[in-house]
Amino acid sequence: MHRIRSESMRGRAGAIAPDRPVRPRRKRRARAYVPHAALALVGCLFLFPIVWLFLTALKTPEEIFAAPPALLPKHWRWSNYADAVAAIPFGRYMFNTLLLCAINIAGQLLSAPLVAYSIAKIPWRGRGLVFSLIVATMILPGQVQLIPVYILFSKLGWVGTFLPLTVGSFFGAPFYIFLLRQFMLGLPGELSEAAKIDGAAELRIYAQVMLPLLKPPLMTIALFTFVAAYTDFMGPLIYLNDASKWTITVGLQGFLQDHGAQWEQLMAASALATLPMIVLYFVGQKYFMKAGSALTGMK
Amino acid sequence: MSTRTPQRPPQQGAPRRRRRRVFWTGVAFASPWIVGFVAFTIYPFLGSLYYSFTSYDLFSPPHWIGLDNYRAIASDPNFYKALANTFYMAFIAMPIGLVASLAVALLLNLKVRGIAFYRTLYYVPAVIPIVASAILWTWLLNPDYGLVNIVLRALGLPDPAWLLDPRYTKPSLILMGLWGSGAGALIFLAALQGIPQQYHEAASIDGAAWYRRIWHITLPGLSPVMLFQFLMGLIGAMQIFTESFILGGGANSGSMGGPDQSLFFYAIYLYQNAFIYLKMGYASALAWILFVIVVLLTVLVLRTSARWVYYGGE
Numbered sequence: 001m002h003r004i005r006s007e008s009m010r011g012r013a014g015a016i017a018p019d020r021p022v023r024p025r026r027k028r029r030a031r032a033y034v035p036h037a038a039l040a041l042v043g044c045l046f047l048f049p050i051v052w053l054f055l056t057a058l059k060t061p062e063e064i065f066a067a068p069p070a071l072l073p074k075h076w077r078w079s080n081y082a083d084a085v086a087a088i089p090f091g092r093y094m095f096n097t098l099l100l101c102a103i104n105i106a107g108q109l110l111s112a113p114l115v116a117y118s119i120a121k122i123p124w125r126g127r128g129l130v131f132s133l134i135v136a137t138m139i140l141p142g143q144v145q146l147i148p149v150y151i152l153f154s155k156l157g158w159v160g161t162f163l164p165l166t167v168g169s170f171f172g173a174p175f176y177i178f179l180l181r182q183f184m185l186g187l188p189g190e191l192s193e194a195a196k197i198d199g200a201a202e203l204r205i206y207a208q209v210m211l212p213l214l215k216p217p218l219m220t221i222a223l224f225t226f227v228a229a230y231t232d233f234m235g236p237l238i239y240l241n242d243a244s245k246w247t248i249t250v251g252l253q254g255f256l257q258d259h260g261a262q263w264e265q266l267m268a269a270s271a272l273a274t275l276p277m278i279v280l281y282f283v284g285q286k287y288f289m290k291a292g293s294a295l296t297g298m299k
Numbered sequence: 300m301s302t303r304t305p306q307r308p309p310q311q312g313a314p315r316r317r318r319r320r321v322f323w324t325g326v327a328f329a330s331p332w333i334v335g336f337v338a339f340t341i342y343p344f345l346g347s348l349y350y351s352f353t354s355y356d357l358f359s360p361p362h363w364i365g366l367d368n369y370r371a372i373a374s375d376p377n378f379y380k381a382l383a384n385t386f387y388m389a390f391i392a393m394p395i396g397l398v399a400s401l402a403v404a405l406l407l408n409l410k411v412r413g414i415a416f417y418r419t420l421y422y423v424p425a426v427i428p429i430v431a432s433a434i435l436w437t438w439l440l441n442p443d444y445g446l447v448n449i450v451l452r453a454l455g456l457p458d459p460a461w462l463l464d465p466r467y468t469k470p471s472l473i474l475m476g477l478w479g480s481g482a483g484a485l486i487f488l489a490a491l492q493g494i495p496q497q498y499h500e501a502a503s504i505d506g507a508a509w510y511r512r513i514w515h516i517t518l519p520g521l522s523p524v525m526l527f528q529f530l531m532g533l534i535g536a537m538q539i540f541t542e543s544f545i546l547g548g549g550a551n552s553g554s555m556g557g558p559d560q561s562l563f564f565y566a567i568y569l570y571q572n573a574f575i576y577l578k579m580g581y582a583s584a585l586a587w588i589l590f591v592i593v594v595l596l597t598v599l600v601l602r603t604s605a606r607w608v609y610y611g612g613e
């Protein structure tokens with residue numbers, strides 16, 4: 001656009017003074033590389049720490065403390081990974097973490113769309129209030145609820161089990177309900193028709209008509225729930241006191257406490273904890289990218 | 300937040316029985332949230348208010364001590380320390396991160412080939428578990444062997460002790476936050492793409508330079524999302540926990556809260572009282588004070604937002 005304009009102006013530069021001096025072609029060509037250079041530079045800043053994590057995890061202690069450090073390890077010490085996995089019950093932590101992720105995803109997918117359907121498509125009195133309360137709870141700091149919920153779970157005898165870390169997901173997270181409601185409002189739907197049928201038929205419509213349409217946002221929600229459950233630290237830290245129940249994040253912290261000075265193993269353990277997230281991200285990349293647009297719909 | 304409201308259903312002459320049926324259907328569908336709201340919002344909310352007036356260690360029943368917890372907090376130097384550190388994160392670190400996210404978003408909004416690739420890459424640090432990234436950054440910021448200082452020394456710049464020097468611990472967290480700014484950038488990016496292209500074209504034709512277009516078109520167009528990000532960032536910063544916990548060496552170490560308590564944040568203080576000292580009443584009072592602070596800040600931000608948030612023609 002800008003190029004075409006300055007090109008056409010060059011011919012009659014005398015007639016209409018261009019707003020900017022017209023640059024020679026070569027300089028303009030060079031300028032075209034500036035965005036790429038900036039993007040690549042910032043990209044390196046973002047990515048290099050991750051590369052460094054994986055490379056450091058393959059070095060010997062001598063290489064790690066070498067000055068100046070070499071980029072690549074001389075001998076790729078894959079045994080660092082084996083040592084890290086042997087030092088802590090890594091498989092156990094991973095299994096626990098993935099189990100928690102799966103249950104949380106199931107909980108959110110069962111509950112959040114149901115609630116969103118209620119406030120988006122069923123014309124009942126009170127749904128406006130429910131919607132306002134959902135928005136209000138989105139900005140409530142979770143730490144206000146933390147202690148009484150802990151006391152409640154401890155009275156139920158649930159501390160030390162996975163229940164405190166999973167039960168909540170079956171009640172629908174406000175943020176996901178919000179996203180799904182926005183999505184549903186964009187779908188055509190005959191509210192007047194909905195008003196004519198009974199509850200059982202409504203459930204059928206929901207399951208057979210609505211749910212299949214919700215696949216994209218439900219994928220986004222599943223991925224977000226996975227990331228949240230996988231990376232959660234405070235929850236497992238507070239509720240899981242028995243090391244056999246630990247998740248990856250708490251296990252990694254325990255490893256840090258016990259092997260704080262063995263950087264090559266710490267890096268290997270951190271790299272292993274990070275890898276599933278990176279794989280998941282690249283697999284579900286399309287849905288992660290959608291999150292931004294889903295959020296901006298809320299203005 | 301302006302959200303589309305569905306048209307009201309035609310209610311004229313709708314028999315009362317049908318309306319009641321619709322009501323109960325709606326309630327039934329919303330019931331998971333309603334139950335969760337009572338169990339995990341209303342109850343804890345009132346529960347923590349009650350516990351804040353008690354002394355309670357989980358083992359013997361709570362006993363009422365009136366305002367003693369609040370009085371003790373008012374004269375607890377740790378409270379002010381934690382509050383000051385947390386405000387630093389909320390009002391210095393968080394805005395810096397927000398500006399960085401915006402800058403990255405502007406970069407990712409460039410119309411060049413391969414931009415989708417860059418967008419994918421920039422987000423990667425944001426999916427790394429905080430525990431892992433905190434360990435990684437502890438190493439990167441190692442005063443002697445860390446990559447950051449090796450580069451700084453090579454450039455002839457000062458090489459601070461970062462996480463070991465109380466003056467540099469919070470800037471270290473800012474650095475870690477900048478590294479994850481791709482996540483915020485993606486949200487800004489979506490908003491940038493929602494700004495009508497004609498505005499920019501019209502301004503270009505009128506001869507507006509790129510920085511003037513950013514100031515007069517881009518920033519006003521982004522302001523609703525900016526408000527959202529600012530609020531969420533504020534609430535998040537007030538609850539910052541994991542970074543400090545990992546960098547401080549965990550619950551059992553004497554260094555909790557980092558060197559010279561420079562990373563002693565409100566959430567750490569709360570955690571310490573609740574789960575290490577088992578002072579549930581005291582911690583509940585802390586939680587309520589935090590809640591009141593967050594509400595006040597939110598109201599303040601929303602009040603002033605009318606002056607700087609532009610909602611377009613909607």
